[in-house]
Amino acid sequence: MGALKLPADPRATRLFAEVDSRYQTFCGRLPESLGRMARLRRTYLGSPSDEPFKGIADLNPVLAGTPWMFWEQFERLDDAQFLTIAEGGALFVLASILLDHIIDRQADQPEAATLLHQALHTRGIECLRAALPASSSFWAHFERLSADHLAGLSAELDAQADTSCMREGTFIRMAHGKVSPIVVTLAALAEASGQPEVLPHIEASLKHIAVASQLLDDIGDWQQDIEAGHVTYFLTEVPPYRNSQAMPAHEVEAARTAIDADWLDVDFLNVTLDWLKKSVEAARGLACPGWLEYVEGYRQLTDEHLTVAVARHLVRVLRPIVAGSAS
Amino acid sequence: MAAKATQSSREHWDKLIRLIELAKKSRKLSNTMRHGKPSEVVAALREQVGLSGEEVAMILDDLELIADRGSVRWWSPLG
Numbered sequence: 001m002g003a004l005k006l007p008a009d010p011r012a013t014r015l016f017a018e019v020d021s022r023y024q025t026f027c028g029r030l031p032e033s034l035g036r037m038a039r040l041r042r043t044y045l046g047s048p049s050d051e052p053f054k055g056i057a058d059l060n061p062v063l064a065g066t067p068w069m070f071w072e073q074f075e076r077l078d079d080a081q082f083l084t085i086a087e088g089g090a091l092f093v094l095a096s097i098l099l100d101h102i103i104d105r106q107a108d109q110p111e112a113a114t115l116l117h118q119a120l121h122t123r124g125i126e127c128l129r130a131a132l133p134a135s136s137s138f139w140a141h142f143e144r145l146s147a148d149h150l151a152g153l154s155a156e157l158d159a160q161a162d163t164s165c166m167r168e169g170t171f172i173r174m175a176h177g178k179v180s181p182i183v184v185t186l187a188a189l190a191e192a193s194g195q196p197e198v199l200p201h202i203e204a205s206l207k208h209i210a211v212a213s214q215l216l217d218d219i220g221d222w223q224q225d226i227e228a229g230h231v232t233y234f235l236t237e238v239p240p241y242r243n244s245q246a247m248p249a250h251e252v253e254a255a256r257t258a259i260d261a262d263w264l265d266v267d268f269l270n271v272t273l274d275w276l277k278k279s280v281e282a283a284r285g286l287a288c289p290g291w292l293e294y295v296e297g298y299r300q301l302t303d304e305h306l307t308v309a310v311a312r313h314l315v316r317v318l319r320p321i322v323a324g325s326a327s
Numbered sequence: 328m329a330a331k332a333t334q335s336s337r338e339h340w341d342k343l344i345r346l347i348e349l350a351k352k353s354r355k356l357s358n359t360m361r362h363g364k365p366s367e368v369v370a371a372l373r374e375q376v377g378l379s380g381e382e383v384a385m386i387l388d389d390l391e392l393i394a395d396r397g398s399v400r401w402w403s404p405l406g
Contacts, residue, residue: 060404062405179405263361307351311393313350314394321368
């Protein structure tokens with residue numbers, strides 16, 4: 001789970017390696033200290049060590065690997081155009097990861113990260129301009145998706161400052177905003193390959209999985225989120241945090257009691273499963289076996305989380321009943 | 328004797344899985360498990376899952392093993 005499975009076609013493998021090589025060229029052209037930063041894994045992945053960034057294969061597959069997850073849909077593009085879009089899309093997404101880290105205050109050198117963000121963003125757009133003429137309807141999608149990205153990040157900042165802003169609609173807008181830079185790559189591939197009609201389906205599938213992904217993160221990390229004072233939609237549905245403007249201090253045990261009483265994790269995992277099913281449904285008519293397999297893998301994993309959560313609650317409910325009837 | 332024991336374990340395992348699947352999907356059973364009195368819980372298990380009070384005691388350890396599965400990592404699709 002979590003690694004990009006390249007299509008069997010050797011051309012796919014060759015193009016994937018070429019995008020990584022282009023990333024190294026990009027790093028080599030940066031001012032020395034920024035080039036060093038761009039080659040470190042922790043710059044994008046937050047790992048504490050000085051391990052080198054191995055390229056786009058190091059990232060979650062959905063971030064920069066979508067041209068290969070939707071390979072059968074876009075393999076008709078020639079090498080040059082496919083590569084230019086894949087490179088531009090990858091740099092644009094890497095820029096958005098840095099922006100996330102800067103906003104979340106996770107970037108360890110925020111000033112340098114801002115400069116690297118600027119370099120990635122500029123070069124990413126340069127590639128997309130080289131691949132798609134100014135007259136292409138791609139640019140209308142680019143504007144729309146960039147606005148969604150900005151709106152999502154802005155909503156997140158508002159919610160962190162005032163918990164009462166975190167409602168279901170805000171949460172969905174935030175998740176959609178986060179995935180928008182990734183949709184840019186697919187919008188470019190759809191327009192360049194003369195298949196604009198596939199974009200709404202791909203975009204819907206990605207937006208649905210983005211909501212599911214954020215829910216999974218929030219359910220899995222609720223204790224760490226409380227400890228870090230990080231507001232999430234899941235937490236705002238847990239009574240100690242419901243309807244409060246600011247995050248109350250560490251209420252881990254009170255939150256656990258509330259989650260157990262109402263099986264809130266079970267309810268949210270069921271909602272997550274619904275979003276994953278919607279993601280599969282949206283893409284079902286497209287030629288994208290790699291993508292469908294990926295989403296299905298997460299559907300199975302989420303179902304496994306649900307099994308564990310339900311079993312945990314059942315044990316908690318049944319153990320005292322069995323003990324009571326035995327005494 | 329061993330074959331009978333195996334058959335009995337198999338039946339309990341099947342009922343355990345049925346219980347988990349119903350608790351995931353059936354709002355009726357799930358609500359009783361969440362908020363019901365002990366007598367209502369026991370009745371619901373008997374009627375909806377076919378589990379007697381004795382069988383509930385027998386499946387509890389297996390249920391606990393499933394609840395303790397620590398190997399399920401919280402990967403997320405865009406994480």
